[in-house]
Amino acid sequence: MRTIILAEPGKFLLTDTTAPGEPGPGEVRVAVRGIGICGTDLHAYRGKQPFFSYPRILGHELGVEVTAVGEGVSAVKRGDRCSVNPYMNCGECGACRRGTTNCCEKLRVLGVHVDGGMREEIVVPATHLYPSEKLSVAQLALVETLGIGAHAVGRGKPQPGERTLVIGAGPIGLAVLEFLKLEGADLGLLELVDSRRGFAAERFPALRAYSNLEEAQAKSDATLVFDCTGNPASMHAAFKLPVNGGRLVFVGLFVGDVTFHDPEFHRKELTLLASRNARPDEHRRIVSLLETGQIDTNPWISERAPAMDIVMRFPRWLDPAAGVVKAVLEF
Ligand SMILES: [Zn+2]
Ligand SMILES: [Zn+2]
Known part of the structure; x- marks a missing residue:
């Protein structure tokens, strides 16, 4: 074969x-x-x-x-x-x-x-x-791609109306946005590539989209942040993005060490979470969400x-x- x-x-x-x-x-x-x-x-x-x-x-x-x-x-x-x-x-x-x-x-x-x-x-x-x-x-x-997003959002446990920020609008970032939307979260996106940011803005009309780190840092005001880049520089900078008391979920990964400035991490009392793969119950839910057109x-x-x-x-x-x-x- x-x-x-x-x-x-x-x-x-x-x-x-x-x-x-x-x-x-x-x-x-x-x-x-x-x-x-x-x-x-x-x-x-x-x-x-x-x-x-x-x-x-x-x-x-x-x-x-x-x-x-x-x-x-x-x-x-x-x-x-x-x-x-x-x-x-x-x-x-x-x-x-x-x-x-x-x-x-x-x-x-x-x-x-x-x-x-x-x-x-x-x-x-x-x-x-x-x-x-x-x-x-x-x-x-x-379904597997969406599973990564479903599981990551489950890790972050967003509240309805909570201000969120997704870093990176590749398929994983888009999957995270889909499940945040289903939870009724307020959606934000940091994406440097214009075409990707534009695609996400079309899919999610209420999206707050930022084109650079400084803008996201000044305006996003997010309590829940997802890094979907797997890029070391982005993951390092991501600690700057959640507000005090916020959560940061690492969805993407890379081979190496992530470092952060501990006093900053403590001052903000951040929670850092990893997300890996997905569970069968999440996959089954995705099949039915696709069948009913809630995700396309x-x-x-x-x-x-x-x-x-x-x-x-x-x-x-x-x-x-x-x-x-x-x-x-x-x-
Ligand atoms: Zn994959
Ligand atoms: Zn086992």
Whole structure:
């Protein structure tokens, strides 16, 4: 079957691999139809992804169609379209037992720690599929992206009307804004790139949008701030943005240390939170929010391409100036 392997940083290999056999008990074989491309894939391509080894088959944002079910599987059947939860948790560690499967101590993410979905078929546990009769494979592929936003907002616990500020309007920042809006928060955005700020302003008419740090610092007055950049300089500066008593949520990440000026941190009595991945209950809620149209990610998909065109297309998706919000590969 056709497979795309990231052989080393900067080098995709289009090749053939052996198709998976019949699924085992509790497993499902699925045909991969849509693959969302995100920052994680771009970092892996650039050689800057934490906990990453090569060669690797990327692809963790997946819209799939069931082709065979194993023994004991009743939740999905052949032909069902599904979203995939790519977070393979162990089910046994303390984090899993406490219900925080998103930060399982032995977590393996498809397309990051183990081979993912940039191939025609894969086998996954039935528990990691969310079927939908209404959603397209592209919408299903974006459930994971939205999950990052849903979980981050859950970490921040916004109050209705609370003044918030999101730093960065890539797909993760947009996802955070969607869930803040559902909570009735007052939305703010700091985004340096004009095209991205403009796109977000169109999607969220009540948005207060700032184009630089000084302006955001002077005017945003936010008690809850989300950094969605994964940029060290932005994360360092983010401590300046919440008002006294505020909360700061780090959604994006990078490989290195974040430092802050402790007297400033204490003077403001800030709360700093990390957010990692998402839980299955958050994914299920997203499927129903998409089905009922309360969230619409179709405008995000600015580019669709046949999977095997990746070598030609991918380098351009690395360029923020290209204005690609979200690209989806199709098999
Ligand atoms: Zn992703
Ligand atoms: Zn675990």
